[in-house]
Amino acid sequence: MLLGKCPYCENGEIEVRDKEVRGKKVKLYACSNAHWMSEDGEMYELTSDSSCDFKIWQNSLAKYGKWLSYKEVRELLSEGELEVELLSKKYGKKIYYTKNIILNAEYGVSVLWQ
Template sequence: MILGKCPYCDDGEIEVRDKEVRGKKVKLYACSNAMWKTEDGEMFELTQESTCDFKIWQNTLSRYGKWLSYKEVRELLCEESLEIELLSKKYEKKVYYKKFITLNQEYGVSVIWD
């Protein structure tokens, strides 16, 4: 499935790839020009044939109770920022709050903590 044009290279498209990390199935949203390899199922590295390093893991915001959907990644690729709802479990209470996320080449996405 193609989600949109890669923001980091000219001819790449963002596609959905199924990966398994620590025994859990997770989606990787990656550029078609980025090939990832792993030896242990935890650390993923780019192959030498790769010409782009764009990636967003579906569970990149899981510590905030958020898994990114196809729709959210598509919108993020078009708009370059997106407002999402996150969850805090501080002091044994569930508190939902809204923050903006943006693309980040190193981590995939960054939360704007203004």
């Protein structure tokens, strides 16, 4: 399944790939020009024939109670910014709040804290 054009290379498309990390199934939204390999199932590295390294892990915002859906990744790729609802469990209470996320070349996405 293709979600949109890669924001960092000319001819790449963002694909959905199924990966398993620490025994859990997770989606990896990665450029078609990025080829990833893993020897232990935890650390993924680019192969030598990769020309782009863009990726977004579905669970990249899991510490904030958020897993990114296909629809959200599509919107983020087309708009460059997306408002999401995050969760804080400070002091034993669940507090929901909204923040914007943007594309980040190194980490896939970043939260705008301003």
